[in-house]
Amino acid sequence: MRYVIVCEVGGEGGRFNNQLRKEVYEKLGAKSSTLPAHFTIKAPFEYDGIPNDLDMKLEQFCKHEKAAPFRLEGYNHFDDRVIYMDVVMSKEGKVLHDRLIDTLEELPYLTFDKKDGKDKVFHVTVSSKKIQPIYSKLWDYVHQYPCQFECSFDNITLYKWEEHKWVVHKAYHISK
Secondary structure, three states, rough: OEEEEEOOOOHHHHHHHHHHHHHHHHOOOOOOOOOOOOOEEEEEOOOOOOHHHHHHHHHHHHHHEEEEEEEEEEEEEEEOOOOEEEEOOOHHHHHHHHHHHHHHHOOOOOOOOOOOOOOOOEEEEEEEOOOOHHHHHHHHHHHOOOOOEEEEEOEEEEEEOOEEEEEEEEEOOEEE
């Protein structure tokens, strides 16, 4: 089974990202992930069966941690392949994230690299699927909308790939 671990972005920032992704698809044909607004904690990985040990670790982690703020502030890109909203992670959020990575690394089937480890570029994707031919148009389009939102790193959500789409396996809520 294929899984991915994310923090869903709620509130006004999450709604804005979801709407913007829908709009750039309808107007420009630019596709994105089928997941709701999120930043990735652990990129997709394979695991046979149900990861009960991961479930227990995430439950325990969330019980003992406190939610932390972050901001969505402006747009950025990875070359001409991905356009995203910049995440400005608070100091508390970065510490929370890094403790989470340390906890997850205790599981032998989870490994982290530059894209999803402690030194990742925190971002919330707007579009990432074959955008090179329309990159400039898409870049100009998103910039017509201001992007400044206060958000909260208050959840860890585990998705699984089932019947050709991501479905929530379980959402874990971090204490306020």
